Amino acid sequence: MEMSFSKWNAGNIRAVLSPRGAFNCLQQLTHEQKRRGVVAPTAGNHGIGLSYAANILGVPAHIFLPENCDPMTIEVLKSLKANISLFPDIETARIEALKSAETENLSFISAYNEKGMITGGGSIGLEILQELSDVDIVVVCVGGGGLISGIASVLKANNPSIEIWGAQTENSPTFVRWFEARKIIPVTLKPSIAPGLSGIIEPETMTFPIIRDHVDKMIAVSEDDLVEGMRFMMKHHQQVVEPSGIAAVSAIMRKANTFPKKKIAVIVTGRNVSYTEFSSLVN
């Protein structure tokens, strides 16, 4: 592979509106479920996508977040009229969201363990087939694995020779370890600058068998790799990318000299980072 990122124009970077999965999920709810509303735990972007779609469709959205999320996320969620609740960490937010779904009779929308999210994300696979049908490798960031599950399902069904690579952080390498072991095993988690790719993954998630069977490679990237990726995208594309959205870029930068010339699509998944936070990481 050559580093064939265009170094000067953003024309080959597609702005992919994120709430594909959220719209997909909400549109499958009954009228009564829509009226009652949805609840979701999130490090940020799932909440933004869901609130965006919910706001358009007039569905009340209850978003449960860790207290240390980027302040920009809160600001964005407020502008989207979400009901926001903060918790000490993402795992507590998840448990409380499940309780709230039960007691308040809300629809719980997981960011990844949810068919609607997976198939919504899969629409990116369809667009890759339409616009870049000769692609050799597609690289996707992995948190809970919803996006890569959708993209891998679509691409492998249509053209099994396309390789799908996942990128996760070394600090929160759940799918890297499970993928190597071919089964669910205990994984040690450390904090990461990429909260959207971090945290406990439910062992029963439907995304694991999909990733195990349809992804070709899982790559772990370091915190430094994430920052290097962010610097690359700023320096050569003048694009702000958040840490949780950059792992696929970081993975491909590490591997750039280790395999022959290939056509590679790298999915970049988010710019929701405040400039303060961004510049403190990149400088």
Place this chain on the structure above:
Amino acid sequence: MEMSFSKWNAGNIRAVLSPRGAFNCLQQLTHEQKRRGVVAPTAGNHGIGLSYAANILGVPAHIFLPENCDPMTIEVLKSLKANISLFPDIETARIEALKSAETENLSFISAYNEKGMITGGGSIGLEILQELSDVDIVVVCVGGGGLISGIASVLKANNPSIEIWGAQTENSPTFVRWFEARKIIPVTLKPSIAPGLSGIIEPETMTFPIIRDHVDKMIAVSEDDLVEGMRFMMKHHQQVVEPSGIAAVSAIMRKANTFPKKKIAVIVTGRNVSYTEFSSLVN
């Protein structure tokens, strides 16, 4: 108008590949003219667009720049295989480019006083009509006036009720003053952080009668307004915009509370600024 910029997604910001005018000009050259090549003076972006198109079409491009241009511009031009010459200032570059066209038998491509550039830029007007036909106001940055001439010609011919506003810097307000006076008058120029909107405009330029007759308002923005606009785009859209590309945003921010609710399209024209330069301006 409400400040209806979406505050969180880039989905409603269109990445407009810049070399529309350049492709248009080059494709109108004869085979022999293409073989000999083109020469252009530029503060940066015209050179990038022209070199991009020339590189694809196999036309030699000679780009004449002021020495104080952004280092990133040089790097980008080199990657596009342009022949680069540096001069003390943009006006010297312009005079030398004209000489070089004469002595070397190259085609001189002005960034603005050139039908091919104007009609190429006009294709943005066609896209606005296709995708945003109910727009009330279109705001465009003005340097030599090529882009706004193209956009205004297309929009006014199709729907005269669409207002066209131009934004130029207070420090280099040539078209603001000519527009007020309805004729060519002497204008005092000062340096600006927006070189792409600055410098001497040829009094005989074909863009002046077009702007005089088809633009509804010319707005001068201060250097501080440019920086405020850049901050706004970074804070709310996580988009790096160069000073020369932001004037239309700055103009609309100043006017945001002074007129009723309207649908406004703001043309943002460039992200070719190094991160070092960008952060020194914004911080």
